[in-house]
Amino acid sequence: MIGLGYTLPAMMSVVVVCVLELTVLRTGLFREPAYWISMGIVFIFQILVDGWLTKLSAPIVIYNEEHTSGLRFPWDIPVEDFLFGWALVTAVLLLWVKQRPDMESGRG
Amino acid sequence: MDRWQYLLILGGCVLITLPLEVFGQGVYRQPIRLLRALTPVLVGFLVWDAIAIALDVWHYNPRYVSGINMPFMPLEELLFFIVIPLCGLLTYSAVSNILGIVRAQRHKSAQLSPR
Numbered sequence: 001m002i003g004l005g006y007t008l009p010a011m012m013s014v015v016v017v018c019v020l021e022l023t024v025l026r027t028g029l030f031r032e033p034a035y036w037i038s039m040g041i042v043f044i045f046q047i048l049v050d051g052w053l054t055k056l057s058a059p060i061v062i063y064n065e066e067h068t069s070g071l072r073f074p075w076d077i078p079v080e081d082f083l084f085g086w087a088l089v090t091a092v093l094l095l096w097v098k099q100r101p102d103m104e105s106g107r108g
Numbered sequence: 109m110d111r112w113q114y115l116l117i118l119g120g121c122v123l124i125t126l127p128l129e130v131f132g133q134g135v136y137r138q139p140i141r142l143l144r145a146l147t148p149v150l151v152g153f154l155v156w157d158a159i160a161i162a163l164d165v166w167h168y169n170p171r172y173v174s175g176i177n178m179p180f181m182p183l184e185e186l187l188f189f190i191v192i193p194l195c196g197l198l199t200y201s202a203v204s205n206i207l208g209i210v211r212a213q214r215h216k217s218a219q220l221s222p223r
Contacts, residue, residue, distance in 0.1 A: 089196035
């Protein structure tokens with residue numbers, strides 16, 4: 001229940017992605033409705049897939065509870081997974097949008 | 109059959125998002141852009157994952173993985189970091205294009221309607 005192994009890096013990953021966007025990438029992705037709608041859809045599917053991967057009755061991924069906050073919601077999903085997933089998907093979207101033709105011509 | 113569970117879930121994710129490729133210029137049809145977006149993030153998360161596995165922050169139930177191992181992690185875990193971002197990109201590409209179509213139609217109908 002210390003959380004240093006997963007909770008802390010998961011929170012850090014979100015901070016790193018935000019700092020990268022605000023200081024280096026500056027794509028403006030966070031101002032796009034399409035981004036937030038997409039993340040809402042991703043979130044729903046994450047609950048389904050991650051719920052299956054982490055269900056305590058027959059887990060595919062097994063977490064060392066010493067390294068997590070112990071909070072699992074919904075079902076048995078460690079809440080840290082949502083930070084991890086957000087950082088993973090958002091980071092790739094940022095680099096994808098960064099390469100959009102209107103970004104590369106210098107506007108971004 | 110159990111040991112294919114993780115692979116089957118990832119395969120399902122690929123299949124379910126595949127039709128989204130029809131929107132706009134798609135994702136798979138822009139392989140260079142895809143590689144450039146995916147690779148740096150993939151490297152970062154693989155390093156994180158390898159460290160987490162090495163420190164026993166999490167591990168995989170041998171019952172539900174294929175047993176095919178990559179350095180530091182099961183094959184499935186490597187594929188996870190490719191499949192999930194792909195699903196995110198296809199979703200974003202589809203949503204962006206749909207919103208673009210909606211906006212264009214609104215614009216058109218606004219122009220056509222008498223003031």
